[in-house]
Ligand SMILES: *[C@@H]1O[C@H](CO)[C@@H](O)[C@H](O)[C@H]1NC(C)=O
């Protein structure tokens with residue numbers, strides 16, 4: 001009776017209880033029974049932490065255009081397999097589900113398993129590179145300090161801020177590729193959907209750290225480079241319509257080459273019924289996969305994507321203490337503010353501070 005995947009969809013429980021309590025006229029008995037029912041679900045549901053067998057790898061092939069960098073990575077192993085120094089690796093804070101159970105059971109490896117490379121993906125012809133996107137690549141270069149920043153694109157961006165990127169970022173490598181246009185026989189209409197697929201292909205074949213162009217890197221990712229796979233939650237303080245309590249945000253992914261979690265995720269696309277399922281496959285399914293395969297993925301709750309969307313004010317109106325963050329997700333295109341080198345000079349907000357630290361090398365106001 002209690003064998004539900006209830007931690008995946010806590011909203012269902014809440015809905016049931018609200019419906020039943022609202023119909024008080026059906027009698028006290030109904031209320032008591034519903035409480036017992038919920039209690040039973042909460043006590044029993046989320047206890048099954050076994051690692052399932054991972055399906056066979058047949059589909060994730062790196063496109064021929066990227067083979068060049070693939071071979072280069074193979075030749076140059078960098079620090080993969082090296083033991084991190086103690087002060088590099090600290091035990092990250094465990095993330096617990098709303099039921100108080102640990103969400104992830106992936107132990108850290110003794111050596112680095114994720115190469116220190118950052119990937120960006122860019123799709124579209126004659127698209128302007130914006131100031132906040134300059135900040136993203138500069139912050140990666142200055143603060144994350146990867147060995148290489150791979151910029152995978154079908155066309156290069158245009159505009160003055162792109163010129164600045166090419167001037168300043170010495171470790172930038174531009175890789176021209178054709179984006180995937182279908183998966184398992186289904187066409188991918190939207191650029192964002194193509195990029196969702198391509199980042200899985202990239203990370204599975206090369207490993208590394210993937211950033212959307214509205215991510216600011218704030219410090220080294222070495223602490224996370226000892227996990228085969230790391231995802232960050234989009235943190236919501238309560239149930240969100242259709243999402244339960246959580247979503248993975250695929251704007252930041254950290255993966256070792258061949259990470260099993262990516263393979264499992266990839267295979268769920270076999271079930272995609274139409275392009276409208278984009279959001280379900282990029283963010284909701286990977287969250288349910290954490291519950292199904294807690295041994296395959298390390299979860300960061302608030303250090304990658306928090307402040308999340310519903311809490312814009314912490315980024316753009318207040319001063320949030322981001323000292324524990326590896327990165328900051330700007331959700332920029334959803335925010336009405338538009339920023340440039342002038343209006344960040346005395347901007348007394350979280351974004352203002354971080355933007356100055358990247359562009360002016362100081363968190364203080366500048367003249
Ligand atoms: C994966 O599939 C290939 C070809 O279908 C097969 O040869 C191989 O044995 C499979 N590997 C595993 C681990 O099942």
Ligand SMILES: *[C@@H]1O[C@H](CO)[C@@H](O)[C@H](O)[C@H]1NC(C)=O
Pocket residue numbers: 106107108109228256258259260295
């Ligand atoms: C990480 O992945 C590698 C390759 O798939 C595997 O051999 C290793 O056991 C994994 N490590 C952990 C801690 O799961």
Ligand SMILES: *[C@@H]1O[C@H](CO)[C@@H](O)[C@H](O)[C@H]1NC(C)=O
Pocket residue numbers: 267268269270271
């Ligand atoms: C596809 O959906 C079916 C039915 O919901 C499920 O049994 C199966 O595990 C799914 N396959 C993958 C790869 O997610």
Ligand SMILES: *[C@@H]1O[C@H](CO)[C@@H](O)[C@H](O)[C@H]1NC(C)=O
Pocket residue numbers: 318319348
């Ligand atoms: C910035 O804002 C904080 C409160 O959000 C305030 O305490 C501080 O005085 C402000 N700093 C300046 C220089 O205006």
Ligand SMILES: *[C@@H]1O[C@H](CO)[C@@H](O)[C@H](O)[C@H]1NC(C)=O
Pocket residue numbers: 142361
């Ligand atoms: C930022 O300033 C520090 C000293 O305050 C200096 O060591 C560092 O090189 C500067 N970074 C850049 C990118 O100019």
